[in-house]
Amino acid sequence: MTYLHNIGLYFLMIREMFRKPTKWSVMKHLILKDIDDLIIQSLGIVAFISFFVGGVITIQTALNISNPLIPKYLVGFATRQSVVLEFAPTFTSIIMAGKVGSFITSSIGTMRVTEQIDALEVMGINSLNYLVFPKTVALMFYPFAIAIGMFLGILGGMAACVFGEYTTLENYIIGIQTDFDTFHVIYSFIKTFVFAFVLATIPSFHGFYMKGGALEVGKASTTSFVWTSVAIILLNYIITGMLLG
Numbered sequence: 417m418t419y420l421h422n423i424g425l426y427f428l429m430i431r432e433m434f435r436k437p438t439k440w441s442v443m444k445h446l447i448l449k450d451i452d453d454l455i456i457q458s459l460g461i462v463a464f465i466s467f468f469v470g471g472v473i474t475i476q477t478a479l480n481i482s483n484p485l486i487p488k489y490l491v492g493f494a495t496r497q498s499v500v501l502e503f504a505p506t507f508t509s510i511i512m513a514g515k516v517g518s519f520i521t522s523s524i525g526t527m528r529v530t531e532q533i534d535a536l537e538v539m540g541i542n543s544l545n546y547l548v549f550p551k552t553v554a555l556m557f558y559p560f561a562i563a564i565g566m567f568l569g570i571l572g573g574m575a576a577c578v579f580g581e582y583t584t585l586e587n588y589i590i591g592i593q594t595d596f597d598t599f600h601v602i603y604s605f606i607k608t609f610v611f612a613f614v615l616a617t618i619p620s621f622h623g624f625y626m627k628g629g630a631l632e633v634g635k636a637s638t639t640s641f642v643w644t645s646v647a648i649i650l651l652n653y654i655i656t657g658m659l660l661g
Contacts, residue, residue, distance in 0.1 A: 450554035466565035470572030478582035492591020499569035517619035524623030558612035
């Protein structure tokens with residue numbers, strides 16, 4: 417029953433988030449601040465992980481193609497498919513659940529502990545709109561980070577080919593271009609938008625409705641990471657079945 421209660425409370429939070437909006441002059445600054453905190457400051461870790469994981473995918477694919485009858489351009493093809501379809505949108509989102517999700521939960525949870533949320537509500541401000549809505553809007557720019565991750569993942573695979581001599585650069589580029597389907601990129605960005613909404617709302621839920629003190633803020637951050645990751649994996653399965661099944 418606790419799970420059902422929390423699910424219902426989560427959807428009520430989303431509904432309340434859109435009611436009684438904050439003045440645009442104030443909301444604009446909140447959104448810009450959250451874009452910097454959640455997107456801009458995450459680009460470094462996204463770029464670093466994408467580049468080297470793309471290289472690892474290329475190396476593993478090349479080492480497992482031992483049959484001389486299998487064309488070497490499949491290394492580039494496999495890297496492109498892995499990065500675009502799953503690694504960039506899904507694996508990166510799980511990593512971001514740890515970085516961005518923990519930041520959101522701890523920041524809102526600290527405001528709950530220090531009674532700043534109570535002060536907002538006493539002043540007649542819709543605290544959910546003031547705190548959660550800007551983060552939701554900011555994370556709608558999350559596909560921008562995923563696009564960079566896709567590019568750097570493929571670039572990392574190219575660097576592994578060139579410096580590791582697992583295949584030629586020409587074969588790798590041919591593999592990237594082979595049987596390219598534009599819908600696969602659209603599918604990835606659809607997933608990314610859904611994951612962005614989850615990354616904004618589930619950590620906010622755990623931070624907003626937490627009870628206790630500083631210790632409970634840490635526990636809420638851990639719980640939000642777990643449930644955000646679970647939601648991303650389940651939604652990934654559902655969306656993949658709907659769009660590619």
